[in-house]
Amino acid sequence: MKALYKIALLVTAYAGFTSCHDTSAPNYQYFPNMYESVGYETYSESAAFPNGKEGQLPAKGSIPRGFTPYEYENSPAGYDLAKANLTSPLAPEDIDEAKGEQLFTIYCAICHGDKGDGKGNLAKREKFAGVPNYKDRVITEGSIFHVVTYGLNMMGSHANQLSQEERWQVAHYVMKLKSEL
Numbered sequence: 001m002k003a004l005y006k007i008a009l010l011v012t013a014y015a016g017f018t019s020c021h022d023t024s025a026p027n028y029q030y031f032p033n034m035y036e037s038v039g040y041e042t043y044s045e046s047a048a049f050p051n052g053k054e055g056q057l058p059a060k061g062s063i064p065r066g067f068t069p070y071e072y073e074n075s076p077a078g079y080d081l082a083k084a085n086l087t088s089p090l091a092p093e094d095i096d097e098a099k100g101e102q103l104f105t106i107y108c109a110i111c112h113g114d115k116g117d118g119k120g121n122l123a124k125r126e127k128f129a130g131v132p133n134y135k136d137r138v139i140t141e142g143s144i145f146h147v148v149t150y151g152l153n154m155m156g157s158h159a160n161q162l163s164q165e166e167r168w169q170v171a172h173y174v175m176k177l178k179s180e181l
Helices: 004-021 076-087 097-107 140-150 164-180
Strands: none
Touching: 076 140, 097 164, 140 164
16 A cells, blocks of 8 residues: 555656646756857848948858869850860769760750750740751860850750759760761
């Protein structure tokens, strides 16, 4: 019987301690400013920086993580330099022809056609005139990469849709299509 009283006393004490806990109020915090930082509006004024603005530009010359700079400028001279000098940094074992074909089908075939003959759906429907046939063009992997990066004439840039590695995969696949025409 004494054991039953002891168990009942422990259950009552446990219930009393847990029922009085307020879950909406946190316990004591050692450094509260580490948990609840001061919120700043992005473009508000602040004395924390010399120019008085909270939103700052990246440091001059900084490069985003995972990004490799592209040295050729967006101009005809840059195109010619890329055409003459730029080669794929991908090792032969890193070239995935199936991935290149898939990316080409998604982004390029609508205008250039599945075979690279310039007879994609948009060209057939005459939405865009003058879509080039790869057979008629003097192109290199470097010139293809440059055009996919910056765009040329009616073609816009695909740099936002394709990573640098994917652009090289597409360039390799375009050269394969050119050799088959």
